[in-house]
Amino acid sequence: MDFYDIIIVGGGAAGFFTAINAAENNPDLKILILERGKEVLTKVRVSGGGRCNVTHAEFIPAELVKKYPRGEKELRGPFHKFMTGDTIAWFGERGIELKTEEDGRMFPVTDSSHTIIDCFTRECKRLNIKVQTGHSLKKFKRPDDLWVLETNSGSFQARNLMLATGSNTKIWNLLEKMGHSIVPAVPSLFTFNIKDERIKDLAGIASDAEVKILNENLESSGPLLITHWGMSGPAILKLSAWGARELNELNYNFKIGVNWLPGYSEMEILEVLKEMKFSNSKQLVAKRAQLDLPKRLWQSNVSASKIKPDSKWADLNKEQLIQLSQQLTSAVFEIKGKSTFKEEFVTAGGIDLKEVDFKTFESKLHKNLYFAGEILDIDAITGGFNFQNAWTGGFLAAKAMS
Ligand SMILES: Cc1cc2nc3c(=O)[nH]c(=O)nc-3n(C[C@H](O)[C@H](O)[C@H](O)COP(=O)(O)OP(=O)(O)OC[C@H]3O[C@@H](n4cnc5c(N)ncnc54)[C@H](O)[C@@H]3O)c2cc1C
Numbered sequence: 001m002d003f004y005d006i007i008i009v010g011g012g013a014a015g016f017f018t019a020i021n022a023a024e025n026n027p028d029l030k031i032l033i034l035e036r037g038k039e040v041l042t043k044v045r046v047s048g049g050g051r052c053n054v055t056h057a058e059f060i061p062a063e064l065v066k067k068y069p070r071g072e073k074e075l076r077g078p079f080h081k082f083m084t085g086d087t088i089a090w091f092g093e094r095g096i097e098l099k100t101e102e103d104g105r106m107f108p109v110t111d112s113s114h115t116i117i118d119c120f121t122r123e124c125k126r127l128n129i130k131v132q133t134g135h136s137l138k139k140f141k142r143p144d145d146l147w148v149l150e151t152n153s154g155s156f157q158a159r160n161l162m163l164a165t166g167s168n169t170k171i172w173n174l175l176e177k178m179g180h181s182i183v184p185a186v187p188s189l190f191t192f193n194i195k196d197e198r199i200k201d202l203a204g205i206a207s208d209a210e211v212k213i214l215n216e217n218l219e220s221s222g223p224l225l226i227t228h229w230g231m232s233g234p235a236i237l238k239l240s241a242w243g244a245r246e247l248n249e250l251n252y253n254f255k256i257g258v259n260w261l262p263g264y265s266e267m268e269i270l271e272v273l274k275e276m277k278f279s280n281s282k283q284l285v286a287k288r289a290q291l292d293l294p295k296r297l298w299q300s301n302v303s304a305s306k307i308k309p310d311s312k313w314a315d316l317n318k319e320q321l322i323q324l325s326q327q328l329t330s331a332v333f334e335i336k337g338k339s340t341f342k343e344e345f346v347t348a349g350g351i352d353l354k355e356v357d358f359k360t361f362e363s364k365l366h367k368n369l370y371f372a373g374e375i376l377d378i379d380a381i382t383g384g385f386n387f388q389n390a391w392t393g394g395f396l397a398a399k400a401m402s
Helices: 013-025 042-050 061-067 076-081 084-093 113-126 169-177 234-242 244-249 266-279 295-304 318-330 385-401
Strands: 002-009 031-035 098-100 105-108 130-133 137-141 147-151 154-163 182-188 190-193 206-213 218-226 230-232 253-259 331-336 338-340 346-351 369-371
Touching (some): 002 147, 042 113, 084 098, 084 105, 084 385, 137 169, 154 385, 169 346, 182 244, 206 234, 230 234, 234 244, 253 318
Parallel strands (some): 154 369
Antiparallel strands (some): 098 105, 182 346, 218 230
């Protein structure tokens, strides 16, 4: 049976980052990555729409943790040891420059995830890390000081075992049998399906908005994108992450309230509209967009308030002004189902965080067993934070193992 100092199961972001850092720390270690698929790093390849959103330009640990609906408390310590600045430096030392987009997302300057994959592959070769594909882990145990692993195509022994198998239920089931608690998995980072006349012809329009889920204590704000299927954009994706569990329990059927004029109340907007009635009295209401809204969004709000296309501001009665202020600040939409957000999605759920030592990412139940990445009950909103979790966990586990 082949012996290794470290075996890492899972050839994804967390697995590769762990292996490379461990080998860098101690070049004498014999390290093996076992991957069930034919290829490694498949999620990295498709990540960020093929551009790989490596991390996010947030440099304060206390702020960074706020992006993690699950893992906020636990990642605080680890981020003090390895976070965004370290990630940028790590890739920089390996010749990969990252750039920051306006919203804080960071990508390789090449705009290609292949840059990251090529870097990891090159590093594995340089550091003599063995990568074996087509090995799906089936069983593992630690009868004495060493871990014994069985895959569909072989058996291995290791002093240290890292499980970086993402959200594979089979591995969670095996861990449950070994005494670990697993928080049930539900999807996170999805868009909302809505069929509604008011947004039917508005696909492609984006506007800042405040969104809240009615009857739940969940709200967010930011750009909202209207799509052919409903709504997407940061404001919606954040809600899908923070409400992952609640929205699953509602079977993705619920109502949201949208304020297209963030920061303003219905009463405040009613006063503004009353003033417009006098100052714009001779103009057609629908003709010119007001309040900095995109024109078609303004027009859709006007028609939803039962204001005719040929109505002038002076024609509006009190009821119409009230309706318009309501549409603009508290429009209710019904959600019926969800769709996948193609640029990034994750699973909420995984190994219960109480059972992990976050100084080392080692299991508190089993010695020399480590975890990193999505296998843990940690996930973030969209923007590069999910990879940052994988890098941070991998880095600290590698330090402990080597
Ligand atoms: C389409 C998409 C785009 C994304 N884009 C971004 C982005 O731009 N930025 C960002 O921060 N996050 C992004 N994410 C999220 C990010 O990809 C994940 O958080 C991250 O990949 C988790 O890394 P991981 O190594 O824990 O798991 P994974 O990347 O899922 O890797 C796990 C690996 O383990 C292997 N494996 C599983 N079970 C076994 C087994 N029994 N034996 C052997 N091998 C096994 C799997 O085949 C897989 O290769 C995206 C996700 C998706 C789906």
